[in-house]
Amino acid sequence: MRILLAEDEKELSRVLVTAMHSKGYSVDPAYNGLEAVEKASQGVYDLMIFDVMMPVMTGIEALKKIRAAGDQTYIIMLTAMSEINDRVTGLDAGADDYMTKPFSLKELLARLRSLERRSENYTNDILKFGDITLDSNEQRLESFNSISLSAKETKLLNLLILNADKKIDSDILIAHVWENEDDLDQDTLWIYISYLRQKIQAVNAHVEIQGKKGGPYQLTNTSGGESNDSKVSL
CATH class of the missing domain: 1.10.10.10 (Winged helix-like DNA-binding domain superfamily/Winged helix DNA-binding domain)
Incomplete structure (x- = not known):
């Protein structure tokens, strides 16, 4: 499974990339919303994971641009506990799911395994x-x-x-x-x-x-x- 990870906190990004690589996933990191949009327009991904609060362009702005371009890849948004409105806005803008920071690596990897199982029988019905x-x-x-x-x-x-x-x-x-x-x-x-x-x-x-x-x-x-x-x- 190929994943686009947009997270501006470089240390957190490094930890997430390392954990996903250890499970055999291919991960392309991006560090702001504009970079995520550019990579999404050029590559084919099975999953995208976007932090909401990013420089240059927020995760929600990036999400809207990606959906407007017709890209229907499964997208998980990462939100802080206090960002309830962002979660609602993200889901309304086309996000498929969200995870609340801080979250455990075990939970993230479990969600990736669940998505893999779905993809075996086609990700979208x-x-x-x-x-x-x-x-x-x-x-x-x-x-x-x-x-x-x-x-x-x-x-x-x-x-x-x-x-x-x-x-x-x-x-x-x-x-x-x-x-x-x-x-x-x-x-x-x-x-x-x-x-x-x-x-x-x-x-x-x-x-x-x-x-x-x-x-x-x-x-x-x-x-x-x-x-x-x-x-x-x-």
Whole structure:
């Protein structure tokens, strides 16, 4: 699991990064809200953890910008005990959860394990982007009509929707969708990208997977209007 950690207290950041690295997680640290927004726009993450009070741009401001860009990655906010209003504001702005400082490393790592278990069965049950809806539990893509997807197609589209409008390298898609499976190559990914393109066309959606064989690939809204993407449930 790849994590973006935005925490301006460098000693706390170092402790958290060390603890997460020890459990096999890949962590990219950021030390202010603007840096977090920039890294989120360039990378693909399974989880983001943002402190509320940060310099340059607060965690809530960063959260709003990331959600406005269409990024639906699971985000946990870190708040001080007295920041009740910030917790409410953060959840209303699109945060998925929060942890109150001070918190124990055991609790944080337990939450990460819980998120990992969810990701094995798709992090999000229902996702929307543009005029498509992906029901991961039913492995069904819907727009003006509906069509069934395979398990791998579902995971691939899930990741593309969560990171809509980002250019995603082939290696990242393979690592997230096929995980520890051996002998996966660009040709296999290209076959699944082609399948998804055909099925998106089959439901008459105004959504497109852009990119040539070898990647990077990018999910875009071709309707010319608002993407109207939203995370419906977890």
